[in-house]
Amino acid sequence: MSAEIARPGFFRTAWLVTRKDLTVELRSREIVYTTLFFAVSCVLVFAFGFVKDGRPVDDVSAAILWIAIAFSGTLALGRTFERERASETLQALMLAPADRPAIYAGKLLGIVLLLGAVELVVVPLVALLFQAPYLARPLPLVALLVTGTLGFAAVGTLFAAMLVRARSRDVLLPVLLYPITIPVIIAGVRGTAALAEPDGAAIVRAWISMLVFFDVVFVTLALWTFEAVMTE
Amino acid sequence: MRDVSRHFGRRRALARVSFECGAGRLFALLGPNGAGKSTLLSILATLSAPSSGEVRYGAVTAREAGRAVRARIGLLGHDLYVYPELTARENLRFFGQLAGVRDPEPRVSAALARAGLTERGDDLVGRFSRGMRQRLALERALLHEPRLVLLDEPFTGLDDGSTRALLDRLDGLRREGTIVIVTTHDLDVIEPVIDEALVLREGRLWAVEAGGPGLRARYRAALSREGGHVG
Numbered sequence: 001m002s003a004e005i006a007r008p009g010f011f012r013t014a015w016l017v018t019r020k021d022l023t024v025e026l027r028s029r030e031i032v033y034t035t036l037f038f039a040v041s042c043v044l045v046f047a048f049g050f051v052k053d054g055r056p057v058d059d060v061s062a063a064i065l066w067i068a069i070a071f072s073g074t075l076a077l078g079r080t081f082e083r084e085r086a087s088e089t090l091q092a093l094m095l096a097p098a099d100r101p102a103i104y105a106g107k108l109l110g111i112v113l114l115l116g117a118v119e120l121v122v123v124p125l126v127a128l129l130f131q132a133p134y135l136a137r138p139l140p141l142v143a144l145l146v147t148g149t150l151g152f153a154a155v156g157t158l159f160a161a162m163l164v165r166a167r168s169r170d171v172l173l174p175v176l177l178y179p180i181t182i183p184v185i186i187a188g189v190r191g192t193a194a195l196a197e198p199d200g201a202a203i204v205r206a207w208i209s210m211l212v213f214f215d216v217v218f219v220t221l222a223l224w225t226f227e228a229v230m231t232e
Numbered sequence: 233m234r235d236v237s238r239h240f241g242r243r244r245a246l247a248r249v250s251f252e253c254g255a256g257r258l259f260a261l262l263g264p265n266g267a268g269k270s271t272l273l274s275i276l277a278t279l280s281a282p283s284s285g286e287v288r289y290g291a292v293t294a295r296e297a298g299r300a301v302r303a304r305i306g307l308l309g310h311d312l313y314v315y316p317e318l319t320a321r322e323n324l325r326f327f328g329q330l331a332g333v334r335d336p337e338p339r340v341s342a343a344l345a346r347a348g349l350t351e352r353g354d355d356l357v358g359r360f361s362r363g364m365r366q367r368l369a370l371e372r373a374l375l376h377e378p379r380l381v382l383l384d385e386p387f388t389g390l391d392d393g394s395t396r397a398l399l400d401r402l403d404g405l406r407r408e409g410t411i412v413i414v415t416t417h418d419l420d421v422i423e424p425v426i427d428e429a430l431v432l433r434e435g436r437l438w439a440v441e442a443g444g445p446g447l448r449a450r451y452r453a454a455l456s457r458e459g460g461h462v463g
Contacts (some may be wrong), residue, residue, distance in 0.1 A: 007303060007332040020326050027356075069266040082310030095277055096330040097303030097376075116257050227298075 011107070015049060015100040017106025018113070024083070025114065031079045032117055039072035039122045047129040056089035062192035066148070066185050068108050068122050073115050073152055074174050077160040080111060084166050085164045094230055104226040108219075111153045112146075117146055140204045144195075147211035148188035154218040162229050184218075187211045236285035238271050239444030245271040247435045253413065255379075258406045260422050260443070261415040262451055263432035269415040270310065271380050272432065276413065277307045289380070296441060303331065306378030306387055312369035320349050320368050321332065323357060324375060331376035343371035346401075348394075362389035370398065374405075383414045386393075387421055399425050423447035431455065 025031055046064040050057045084090040092104050123145070127134045134141050159176050163169040178185075191207030194200035223226065237334040246268045253259060274280040275287060278294040278301060279353050284294055294301045309314075314323045322345045323421045324343055328336035347367040357365060374381065383402075387395055403425055414423050426443035428458045431454050439454035441447065 006334055008329065011266065013330065015324065018328050020315070020318070023322070024315060027317050083317075087314065087316060088309060089313050089315055091279055091309060091311070091328075092307075092313035092327065094279055095302055095307055096327070097299050097332065099299070101432050158275075215305065231279070 007097055008028070010099050010102040011094075012135040014104035014106035014109060015092070017103055020107040021080070022113065023109035025110075025128060031076050031083075032114060034079065035072045035076045035114065036118050036121060037186065038075055038124060039068040039118050043125055051154055056130040056132075059193055061126050061132040062189045062196075063174065064130070064189045065123065065126045065192060066174060068126070068183055069115065069119065069149065069188075070152060070178070072122075073111070073149070073156060074177060076111060076114055076118075077153070077156040077171055077177075078173055080107070080114075081082055081160040081164045081169075090164055092163070100178075100227040100230060101223040104161065104222060107161065108150075108153055108222075110156045111157055112149055115147075115149050115153060119149070132196055134192065134195050137204075140201070140208065141192070141195060142202070143208050144188060144191045144211065147208060147215055148184055148191075151211055151214045151218050153186035154215065154222050155181050155184075157224060158222040158229070161226070184211065187214065216225050233276070233287045234285055236282045236287060238268075238275060238280065239283045243245060244435050246275070246282070249432075249435075249437045250285075251430060251437060251440070253331060253380075253411045253422075256406050256409045256412060257427045258402060258412045258415070258443075260419075260426045261413055261432065262417075262419065263438070264455070265348050266385060267432040268435040269432055270384060271435075273307070273309075273384055273413070273415060276380070277305055277382055278302055279307075286348040292300055299328075303376065304379040305371040306381045308369050308373040308381075308383045310384045314357050314365060314369050314372060317356065319354050320347075320360070323368065325379040327372050328375045333357050333376060336375075339375055340373060343375055346397075347371045363394060364390060366390055367394060369402075374401075379410055381410055381411070381412045385416055386414060387416060387418045390400060419448045419451060443456065 034126045043064060050060045066084050092102065123134060126132060159173055163172050166172055187207045191204050191211070194203040194207065197203070234250050235248045236246055237248055257368065261272060263269050271280065273280050278298065289301045289304065292301065318326065321340055321344065324340040325336050328339060333339055344350050349364060349368060352364070357368065360368065370386060386398060390398060402412055414422060423443055423445065428443060429441040430437060430449060430453065431439040431441060431451060434457055441450045441454060
């Protein structure tokens with residue numbers, strides 16, 4: 001092999017893939033706009049149903065926030081891999097002499113950053129419409145959002161990559177994704193709801209620990225299985 | 233490649249195909265549509281695993297040395313594997329960095345020049361014609377100096393000048409010791425440069441023909457022979 005060739009390491013490969021995805025997205029802004037529009041629409045529809053005379057129904061805001069994240073995340077996952085499918089570039093990524101799990105990690109990081117951008121808008125919107133005091137405790141809120149989004153996206157990225165050539169991928173992705181990520185969504189909802197409770201700090205910490213556990217399990221399993229599931 | 237078979241459910245795409253490629257040889261992979269050419273290329277590229285049989289790259293299999301084997305393979309697929317939302321330069325730089333090219337810029341500039349795209353290097357690939365994308369995709373596949381080059385219908389969309397340039401390039405690769413395997417239906421174009429033609433039919437290696445004049449006639453005769461499979 002030429003001396004000018006030095007195969008990139010895991011983190012370098014992951015960063016190259018993430019940077020490429022972000023460049024493509026910044027140029028088209030297709031996924032971030034559609035995902036954001038969908039998430040905001042979702043929150044607004046719930047606001048019309050659950051806010052009466054300016055007073056929201058108790059304890060619904062956390063569930064609405066995580067439903068918006070999960071639904072818009074599914075949309076983002078599908079679109080991200082549809083883009084790779086349209087030009088068959090996923091094949092080129094698989095053929096690259098790089099760690100295939102690093103390619104998964106790069107795609108995962110791109111999805112997490114994209115969903116993070118959506119959450120920057122959706123979380124304040126939910127807090128405003130449902131008078132939820134989430135922003136009063138920013139650090140636990142960020143910890144819940146990061147760990148919850150990572151757990152959801154870890155499974156979603158693996159499944160979206162697996163289904164990229166399936167004819168019914170748009171139907172199959174949520175059918176496979178939601179049952180497996182239910183523990184993550186429940187932990188996110190209960191942890192976020194506990195943010196509004198005066199004595200909820202310990203409960204929040206417990207749910208964050210649970211989410212960290214799910215993240216470790218899901219990311220490890222996905223890294224372990226990605227190469228096998230992507231080889232036809 | 234020894235006794236390689238590949239099934240998709242009950243459909244058999246390849247049946248016990250065996251052949252050997254030496255360094256510095258240029259092969260054409262011929263056959264009618266559905267003969268198994270793309271499946272065979274996909275297996276050689278390590279993108280698919282055979283249902284049975286094995287492919288050895290020198291002394292190792294793709295399972296034993298996945299990354300090292302992939303570093304030696306360049307694939308131009310029927311789909312071109314380039315991002316339409318990136319510029320030509322960004323595409324080459326990205327795939328070069330992914331392949332581990334330390335300082336990709338000189339190679340990228342040289343590749344753009346070979347593809348005749350120096351002036352268009354900073355344009356989005358989505359605005360390119362099919363022929364321009366084809367030339368760019370070929371350079372993407374060759375950027376990391378692979379030792380096994382797999383080209384699926386590389387002449388699609390190329391004008392006469394680009395076709396001539398590609399044939400010269402393939403000949404140059406062969407002289408450098410690279411193994412080149414090309415699937416094509418343009419037999420008249422490929423016959424002067426190939427060493428051997430592997431003819432596939434119904435997933436079987438049906439015949440092996442030498443390159444040179446009269447390839448189309450020999451190919452048709454080979455396909456018309458019943459039970460003509462090799463091995």
